[in-house]
Amino acid sequence: MKKDRIAVLAGVVVLLLFISALQNNIADQRREEKFRDPNAMPLDMIAQLPVQDMSLVTIGAILGGFRSLAVDLLWMKCDNYWESGRWFRMLPLARTITRLEPSFVEVWYLTGWQLAYNMSVEAQSIDECRRLIYDGIEFMETGSKLNPEHYRIPFEIGWTYYDKLNLYDEATTWFVESIKRLDATLIAGKYPKEDNIPRYIERLPAHGYERFPDFDKALKWYHVSLMKHRQYDNISPGAIETILERYWPAWKIFKQARNAYHQRRYDESIARLQEAEAQLLRDWVKWQPNDPIDPFALHFQARIYELMAAAAEGKGDAQAAARYYDRAFDLWWECMNERAMDKLARRRLLDLYYSRGKPEKWKQRIPRGMNPYGLPEDRVVGETEGTAPPRPQGDVSLAPTGKYRYRCLKCRARYGANEPDLTRCDRCGGPVVREEAETPPVPVPKPGIKMPGMGGPGMGAPPSAPAPGHEGHAH
Amino acid sequence: MSTIFAIAKSTFKETMRQRVLLVLLLFGVVTVASSVLFSYLSTGEEIKFVVDMGLGAMLIFGLLMATVLGAFMIPTDVERRIIFTILSKPVRRMEFIFGKFLGALGTIAMNVVLMGIVFLVVYFLKNKFHLELTAVEAVGLVFFQLAVILSIAVTVSTIATPWFTVIFTMFTYFVGCMNETLHHIATHAQSTFTRLSMWVLTVLVPHFENFDLREKILLEDPVPGMYLVKAIAYALAYIAVMMAFAYLLFNEREF
Numbered sequence: 100m101k102k103d104r105i106a107v108l109a110g111v112v113v114l115l116l117f118i119s120a121l122q123n124n125i126a127d128q129r130r131e132e133k134f135r136d137p138n139a140m141p142l143d144m145i146a147q148l149p150v151q152d153m154s155l156v157t158i159g160a161i162l163g164g165f166r167s168l169a170v171d172l173l174w175m176k177c178d179n180y181w182e183s184g185r186w187f188r189m190l191p192l193a194r195t196i197t198r199l200e201p202s203f204v205e206v207w208y209l210t211g212w213q214l215a216y217n218m219s220v221e222a223q224s225i226d227e228c229r230r231l232i233y234d235g236i237e238f239m240e241t242g243s244k245l246n247p248e249h250y251r252i253p254f255e256i257g258w259t260y261y262d263k264l265n266l267y268d269e270a271t272t273w274f275v276e277s278i279k280r281l282d283a284t285l286i287a288g289k290y291p292k293e294d295n296i297p298r299y300i301e302r303l304p305a306h307g308y309e310r311f312p313d314f315d316k317a318l319k320w321y322h323v324s325l326m327k328h329r330q331y332d333n334i335s336p337g338a339i340e341t342i343l344e345r346y347w348p349a350w351k352i353f354k355q356a357r358n359a360y361h362q363r364r365y366d367e368s369i370a371r372l373q374e375a376e377a378q379l380l381r382d383w384v385k386w387q388p389n390d391p392i393d394p395f396a397l398h399f400q401a402r403i404y405e406l407m408a409a410a411a412e413g414k415g416d417a418q419a420a421a422r423y424y425d426r427a428f429d430l431w432w433e434c435m436n437e438r439a440m441d442k443l444a445r446r447r448l449l450d451l452y453y454s455r456g457k458p459e460k461w462k463q464r465i466p467r468g469m470n471p472y473g474l475p476e477d478r479v480v481g482e483t484e485g486t487a488p489p490r491p492q493g494d495v496s497l498a499p500t501g502k503y504r505y506r507c508l509k510c511r512a513r514y515g516a517n518e519p520d521l522t523r524c525d526r527c528g529g530p531v532v533r534e535e536a537e538t539p540p541v542p543v544p545k546p547g548i549k550m551p552g553m554g555g556p557g558m559g560a561p562p563s564a565p566a567p568g569h570e571g572h573a574h
Numbered sequence: 575m576s577t578i579f580a581i582a583k584s585t586f587k588e589t590m591r592q593r594v595l596l597v598l599l600l601f602g603v604v605t606v607a608s609s610v611l612f613s614y615l616s617t618g619e620e621i622k623f624v625v626d627m628g629l630g631a632m633l634i635f636g637l638l639m640a641t642v643l644g645a646f647m648i649p650t651d652v653e654r655r656i657i658f659t660i661l662s663k664p665v666r667r668m669e670f671i672f673g674k675f676l677g678a679l680g681t682i683a684m685n686v687v688l689m690g691i692v693f694l695v696v697y698f699l700k701n702k703f704h705l706e707l708t709a710v711e712a713v714g715l716v717f718f719q720l721a722v723i724l725s726i727a728v729t730v731s732t733i734a735t736p737w738f739t740v741i742f743t744m745f746t747y748f749v750g751c752m753n754e755t756l757h758h759i760a761t762h763a764q765s766t767f768t769r770l771s772m773w774v775l776t777v778l779v780p781h782f783e784n785f786d787l788r789e790k791i792l793l794e795d796p797v798p799g800m801y802l803v804k805a806i807a808y809a810l811a812y813i814a815v816m817m818a819f820a821y822l823l824f825n826e827r828e829f
Contacts, residue, residue: 104822111818118811119777125784125804126757132798134789164751167788168630171623175612202789205619 138201138245139166161199170200177206186218197242207242208255211235215259232263243276250281254300265442267307271316274304298331299324305338310443312399314342314350345386346399349379353403360406365414372407376400380508384522384530391506391532392437394444401430401447424455432464433511504534577665578673585647585677590684595639599685602635606692610700624700625791628693629712632686636720637747639685643678644727645739668821675728675817679721686717708791711802715785718809722780723747725816732824749775750782780812 129135161169173196180189193210196203214235222228236259243252257273260266278300305320321335321342356371383396408423428451434444452461502517509529524531589595609627613620648671651657660670690713698705727743734742749756753776760772784805790797 104825107818107822111815114811114815114818115777118808118815121804121808121811122777122781122784125781125801125808128798128801128804129784132795132801134786135783136789164747164782164786165630165634167622167626171626203622 136200136202140198166199170196170203173199174203174206177210181213186213186221189213190218201242201245204242204246204249204251207246208239208252211239211242211252211255211259214238215263232259235259248280248284250277250284253277253280254297257300257303261303261307265307265310265446267304267311267443270307271304271320274300298328299334301327302332302335305335309338309342309395310398312346312350312395312402314346315354318342345382345393346379346395348382349375349399352378353399353406356410357406360410360413363413365410368410369407369414372403372410376403376509379403380530383508384532388532389534391508391534392433394434394438394441397430397434398443401427401434401444404430405451424451425460427451428461428464429511505531506534507531577669578676581660581665581670581673582676582680585674586680589643589647589678589681594642595681595685598635598639598642599688602631602685602689603692605631605635606689607696610696613700619792621697621700622792624696625709625788628696629716629788632689632693632713632716633719635689636682636686636716637723637744640678640682640720640724641727641740641743643681644724645731645736645743647674647678648728648731649736649739667824668817671728671732671820671824672817675725675820678724678728682720682724683717686713686720690716706791706794708787708795708797711797712787712791715787715802715805718806719782719785722782722809722812722816725813725820726780729816729820729823732820733827746779747782750780753779753781753783781808784808 130137158169173192177189177192177196180186180192190210190213193206193213196206197210200206212235215232216235219228219231219235222231236256239252239256239259243249243256246252253273254277257270257277260273261270281296281300301320301324303320305317305324308314308317308320311317318339321339324332325335325339352371352375356368356375359365359368359371379396379399383393387393387396404423404427408420408427411417411420411423428448431444431448431451434441435448438444449465452458452465455461502515503519503521504513504515505521505524506513507524507527507529508531510524510527512524512526513534514525519533521531521533523529606628609624609631612627613623648657651660651674657670661667693713694705694709697709723743723746726746727739730742731739756772756776756779760769760776763769763772787797
């Protein structure tokens with residue numbers, strides 16, 4: 100009996116040593132092959148979590164090896180807060196979840212989205228709003244670092260830059276990262292399980308660069324998208340064709356002008372830019388005879404004038420530079436007015452205003468209403484309530500009535516005429532297009548007569564209804 | 575050998591009739607099946623919810639079953655004096671213990687199979703009619719995890735009261751889930767005594783995270799065959815240690 104006991108004890112000791120050695124081996128293998136998220140918070144640090152939103156059951160579950168289940172329950176609670184609009188309560192819980200289970204990807208990008216979109220709109224000041232948007236982006240960047248193989252988080256960061264901030268270069272950097280990760284996953288044979296894997300990621304930089312505009316990069320990304328998703332992408336062929344028809348001839352000349360500018364050949368640069376504008380307007384009339392509010396063309400036109408102004412400054416011609424900056428400002432102002440979602444125009448307007456030393460003549464036309472961050476813009480000093488902003492210099496009505504409404508593409512003048520096929524502007528000789536107005540034109544008051552809603556005599560007609568949007572062009 | 579199997583068979587039949595276990599099984603199956611409904615309440619990856627809740631429910635209810643079975647099996651026999659009848663036959667105490675353990679293990683296996691089938695069906699439906707081998711392997715490792723818990727409960731029940739056994743087994747399970755922390759203390763504590771005692775604890779208390787394949791299921795990563803062999807070898811070695819302790823303790827016990 101005693102011998103049996105000794106034998107059994109010896110066997111137990113041997114087995115325990117074997118178990119110890121085997122356990123080390125298993126632990127090493129688990130670490131190397133990532134059986135567990137290496138970034139997950141260790142249990143001995145659990146006291147650092149904010150426990151006010153966690154019940155004892157949840158804490159017990161975390162300690163008892165049911166961490167994933169506890170995380171799921173906490174996420175359901177977050178979902179509850181989200182549905183009931185209590186976004187700020189959701190935030191500490193979301194941070195807890197990301198510490199317990201950093202590989203739970205949805206938490207990262209959904210919380211980042213909440214910060215950048217929902218919470219920022221509820222901010223009490225523009226600074227807070229801006230901070231919340233960038234907090235959302237930073238939150239997602241942390242998630243992206245901790246999940247280096249997952250494509251979705253960099254995609255969402257890129258989308259936030261693209262959609263919320265209209266910062267296309269930053270957006271493209273993140274879209275490229277997302278594409279790299281998605282391609283790596285596909286090459287490894289692990290197709291993401293989601294139902295809605297975006298097949299348009301490659302096209303998003305193209306859409307952004309069209310607006311900038313930078314048609315070289317836009318075409319490049321459209322071609323990449325077409326190469327990768329030919330059977331799904333029915334937008335890129337049309338978009339490429341549109342760019343080549345409507346903007347490419349002018350863009351080629353613009354690039355020559357830009358090269359000349361960089362080589363300090365300012366006169367040549369200005370001459371080429373004027374050629375580029377003329378080409379742009381010719382193509383505009385040819386391809387879009389009924390659409391005077393093409394945002395891409397307007398953005399392009401504004402960029403042409405910005406570069407003209409820079410070249411004029413380089414030449415030392417301050418007067419010409421000021422004129423060109425005024426034109427650029429007018430064009431951005433028109434873009435912003437016509438399309439409320441054109442945050443790029445709004446931002447360029449603000450950039451020009453501040454970079455030119457806040458000229459008085461522009462002060463009253465600085466954007467009011469929602470700013471790029473979704474908050475009411477601060478009022479510019481000197482504004483009064485109910486004052487309608489003056490229309491741009493070029494935007495004057497030359498004739499009070501007319502069966503057809505026209506807009507000059509060069510000076511942006513608007514007027515009515517009875518001829519159905521006007522081609523040249525009476526004021527500047529530039530090409531005109533006919534607007535397809537849905538409402539009758541608003542009569543222009545005679546000088547000295549005040550109409551309701553207007554600041555005073557000679558202020559011009561109130562803004563008209565926006566022209567119909569593009570059709571047949573990718574956005 | 576035949577004695578062990580005879581005891582195992584009768585234990586199995588007896589435990590399968592226990593209402594407590596049937597209720598736990600029913601709850602377990604319902605919880606696993608309802609994970610598909612709960613997944614709709616979760617924003618994002620529904621499959622994660624199904625896997626976490628399915629495997630979690632199997633583990634929770636399996637843990638309760640193993641603890642209750644292991645804690646009450648032998649003391650009940652002692653209380654009802656059935657053990658005298660058995661031990662008066664030419665049945666060695668070790669055969670009795672091992673037979674009881676195998677019988678209870680059979681019951682646990684049956685329950686795991688039932689809950690596992692429900693889980694795999696739910697997973698199959700939720701995963702776009704695709705079944706990963708990793709999910710089946712995870713169910714298998716749940717069984718081995720519960721086998722380890724059962725062996726602890728059976729061993730302690732040879733000398734302790736049932737409720738003490740339940741509490742001790744649950745406590746061991748929680749400590750086993752925190753083995754990472756113990757290992758961390760064992761390697762970083764300043765006091766030699768603390769380091770040594772923590773090391774002994776990490777060796778004696780089983781590492782239940784060895785049996786966790788949740789991350790691999792969600793990533794659809796295959797589990798290396800060698801890892802499964804090591805995890806099962808670990809479980810079997812631990813069970814052997816527990817059975818050895820049970821033999822040492824039960825052999826000395828007087829009735």
